[in-house]
Amino acid sequence: MNRRAIRKLINIVALALSGLATAIGLFFLGAILWTLVHSGLAGMSLRLFTAMTPPPGSSGGLLNAIYGSVVMTVIGILLGGPIGVLAGTYLAEYGRTARISTVIRFVNDVLLSAPSIIVGLFVYELLVVRMGHFSAIAGAVALAILAIPVTVRTTEDMLNLVPQGMKDASTAMGAYHWRTITSVIYPAARSGILTGLLLAIARISGETAPLLFTALNNQFWSSNLAAPMANLPVVIFQFALSPYPNWQQLAWSGALIITASILILNIAARFAVSSLGPGNRN
């Protein structure tokens, strides 16, 4: 074989391998989704959404866990979302070139990829030890802390996309900066900020590790924020590792519910971004 043929062969082999790598990646996505749908649908019934988590051996549903997850996610995003949007506003507007902004951006990026179980330990020391017991509010605070970095990052990126000319026009009308931000920049970046919040909700609604020792779990219905509260991820964790088939079945159904909601949120976020126009990926 001459040199040219060898080079061509290497080229084909390398490119085929990269295609194979992609196929492997897609295969695992397919395998995971298929297992989820297959095993999760087997337990889908109305009872799932109307009955409480059962004691071992008897049948039941996931109502209290779904309720708890929704409550803690909503409180988490209500606490973390505004803080994240305000901090992102500072980075994009007031402190755009300030030296401290460089540090804040960096720390925010580190927090974005920090292990979530660390946040759980932090909130345990901060709230659970002080209050003396596990509580739903501690779980919500842990989720809020996880939501902040995501929101900061997307808010800053989205505000930076607003054309400078619009900001200048507002300033030229004599508007104060806060008025420009709230009346011109926020409306212009609305769908972008919304996307960030959706992604933050998607991120925190599947988090398990930070809830293990903040919200703990609760076999019964509880709407008391100061008490432990059931939530889907921890229920999945406990039920999947149990030896009881009906508990394991509930875990699969819960896993399907969580994954479906998160994927739907992600896809919704994508549509919100694409309505902003081209070139706004991420």
Add this chain to the structure above:
Amino acid sequence: MNTVAAIEPAHASAQRVRERAFRGATFAAALLVLALLGGVAFSLLYGAGPALAHFKLSFLTREIWNPVTEEFGALAPMYGTLVTSLLALLLAIPVSFGIAIFLTELAPAWLKRPVGVAVELLAAVPSIIYGIWGLFVLAPVLQRHVQPWLIDWLGPLPLIGRLFQGPPYGIGVLTASFVLAIMVIPFISAVMRDVFETVPDVLKESGYGLGATTWEVIWQVVVPYARTGMIGGIMLGLGRALGETMAVTFVIGNAHRIGSSLLAPGTTISASIANEFAEAVGDLYTSSLVALGALLFLITFTVIAAARLMLLRLGRKALSNV
């Protein structure tokens, strides 16, 4: 057309107050981000205090983990964390590299977006799903089909043979690494793809103009240009793998010992905390687990900070080329 509003002094000062309040609120929120990191570091060190004071440096060097006699050492979980993460990277890097190349250089335009979105969705799947899937689907497959094969073929080999001996448990260090690899592939390939996209077309076109094949352009033009960013992406994946909790907790077996075989159960820092923290009794036990958390924080913080610094430099480099 004489409608210019007279600016009343009272109105102007009200505006100034609001301006200051809004500005202050955004600044306070931004400072809170800094405070969070400081608060996490402080509270972990504070909580770890009793354990560190009691065991001193031996906490880092002892393998024992006995809640009954209250003797704790971090060696086994540290070992498990490092081994599973490095093994996961070993598996994930080639696959991620391939996916990134496929997405930037190979895929036709109509395929690029759906495949890219699919990989990003894989990244959005919560880690507990990987855990439950790993336990019920992957572990039995590995136990029945892969591990016996490894024991038969690699077990008798000198040196590396020790890594593949013992019974095929199904769950264990190898399975955890496998699940971790599947988890970090989307992260690493997404960063690599973004990094590859920063390579200027002119450079690639020069390569093609000299008669290089696609692979030669990738290996000799794209990769050298994107090296820093690629390493940054890999370290970001390492940061994920080190701190990943739920996916590992399901499949590692939670055994506080350092086995020579990769097929044996082990534990990681995060899995130990997740498994034991809520049930830990006694201050020393709890404090030792928090000390494990502090250790994990230190390790991941270093790795992630280094990764972010590398990607930061890349950001400036990319910008200067615009």
